[in-house]
Amino acid sequence: MTYGERRIAVLAIIVSTLACLFFAFARTDGGADTASAAIENTGSVTDALPTPTAVSVDVAATPTTPGAATGDVEGTEDSAFGACTIGQQSVRPGATGDSVVCIQNALIAAGLYAGAATGQFDDSTAAAVRRLQTSKDMFVDGFVGRETALSLGIWPDESSSVIHTPAPPAGAVDPLGYKMSTVSSSGADAPAVPENSGSGRRIVYSRLGQRVWAVDRTGAVVRSWLVAGSKYSNEEPGVHKVYSKSERSTAWNGKAWLSLMVRYQKTDIGAIGFHGIPIHVADNTPYMTEAELGQRLSGGCQRQANTDAKFMWDFATIGTTVVVL
DSSP states (O other): OOHHHHHHHHHHHHHHHHHHHHHHHHHTSSOHHHHTOOOOOOSOOOSSOOOOOOOEEEOOSOOOOTTOOOOSSOOOOOOOOOSOOOSSSOBOTTOBSHHHHHHHHHHHHTTOOOSOOOSBOOHHHHHHHHHHHHHTTOOOSSOBOHHHHHHHTOSOOOGGGOOOOOOOOTTOBOTTSOBOOTTEEOGGGSOOOOTTSOOSSEEEEETTTTEEEEEOTTSOEEEEEEOBOBTTOOSOOEEEEOOEEEEEEEETTSSEEEEEEEEEEEETTEEEEEEEOOEETTTOOBSOOGGGTTSOOBSSSEEEOHHHHHHHHHHSOTTOEEEEO
16 A cells, blocks of 8 residues: 555544544434433432433423524513503404404504404404514414514513512421422412312412412312413413423423423423423523513423422322313
8 A cells, every 4th residue: 555545544534533423422412312312200309400411302492483583592572562452362363352453453553454453353464463473583373372462562461460479488398398489388378279270189370370389189289389481372271181201301492401391281392391490501501590480481381490390390290180271
């Protein structure tokens, strides 16, 4: 073998080795291979949250939509309020009434709708809504939910529906002995469970109040706390069951670690459930503080203070009823 041939052979070996190293690291950095492997753990929970590892995929980030920007996980929206507000969490084509008039007037003011405010959610109104959603990089469905209504300035002020209870004394625990968070309460100190929220042992989640209740078999409130739920109102109202749990998981886009994930709803891009405050994969910093709980900040899941997440992990065994209001 000539000197030139030897040089070419050595270079080929180096290139091959670097390529293998590249693909090895790529496969362990939140890729599809690692994201699909779920870690199930039904054991006891310690004070320290688990060290993040890439595991099962859940909804805790802004959903990908046709034409949507794929920026960082969860942001905040402008919440200026217009002259009217809608009276429903979702207004769809075929609807009639004051909420539709409000939507049409807002679309007219935005220069997106040339018709009259008839109060009939017809095809032309839906087309105007889709134009708005497309221009704002939203999920394009022609429905007016929270995100679309916020962009039109017609979503009602939610703050009056969110009840903030006094922070418990340092070191306080609930009746089951679990440490309390700054946004939790129990027994008589907890807000009343909403009416028409079922009976027996269950978890009750109010989207409007951004609050969760853990109720025992006798109907007594063991614990109640604020969460940060979905800004898209994609948590399906009704009765669900806890079907899966993972001590560690990742958001659907791989940008957030989610601790103590308790799932109760499936969607096209992942699961919706309760988990601890998410952590940025990039730098291991939290997405928010406990003081920000009580606001809609996620893309689907309900974020909890880490102490509340530990309680939920043990209380919500597989099969536990979850009532979403």
